[in-house]
Amino acid sequence: xxxxxxxxxxxxxxxxxxxxxxxxxxxxxxxxxxxxxxxxxxxxxxxxxxxxxxxxxxxxxxxxxxxxxxxxxxxxxxxxxx
Numbered sequence: 001x002x003x004x005x006x007x008x009x010x011x012x013x014x015x016x017x018x019x020x021x022x023x024x025x026x027x028x029x030x031x032x033x034x035x036x037x038x039x040x041x042x043x044x045x046x047x048x049x050x051x052x053x054x055x056x057x058x059x060x061x062x063x064x065x066x067x068x069x070x071x072x073x074x075x076x077x078x079x080x081x082x
Contacts, residue, residue, distance in 0.1 A: 003064055005074045011051060014073055047078040 004011040009019055012031050019027070035042040046052065053060040053074045060076035063069055 002077045002080060003061075003075060004077065005064070005070055005072055010073055011075050016071075016073075043078070043081045046075060047081070051075050052078045 006016055007019075009024065009027055010016045013027060035045070051074060053063050053076050055063065057076065057079055060079065064074065064076070
């Protein structure tokens with residue numbers, strides 16, 4: 001299992017707030033359209049230094065479980081593509 005901090009909207013849009021179901025759907029659709037057919041661009045996005053937690057799978061989980069790191073905009077989904 002891989003993680004995205006707090007919620008997906010935080011990782012994808014750098015917004016940490018409550019979204020309605022309709023807003024979540026619209027953001028999800030927009031994101032899917034933005035990267036449709038652009039797998040390399042998606043991997044670059046999810047691997048960016050302001051999102052990706054570096055290290056092995058275990059080390060990324062060790063990081064996210066400590067302190068308030070789970071509140072930071074972060075993900076280890078980039079590991080799927082390595």
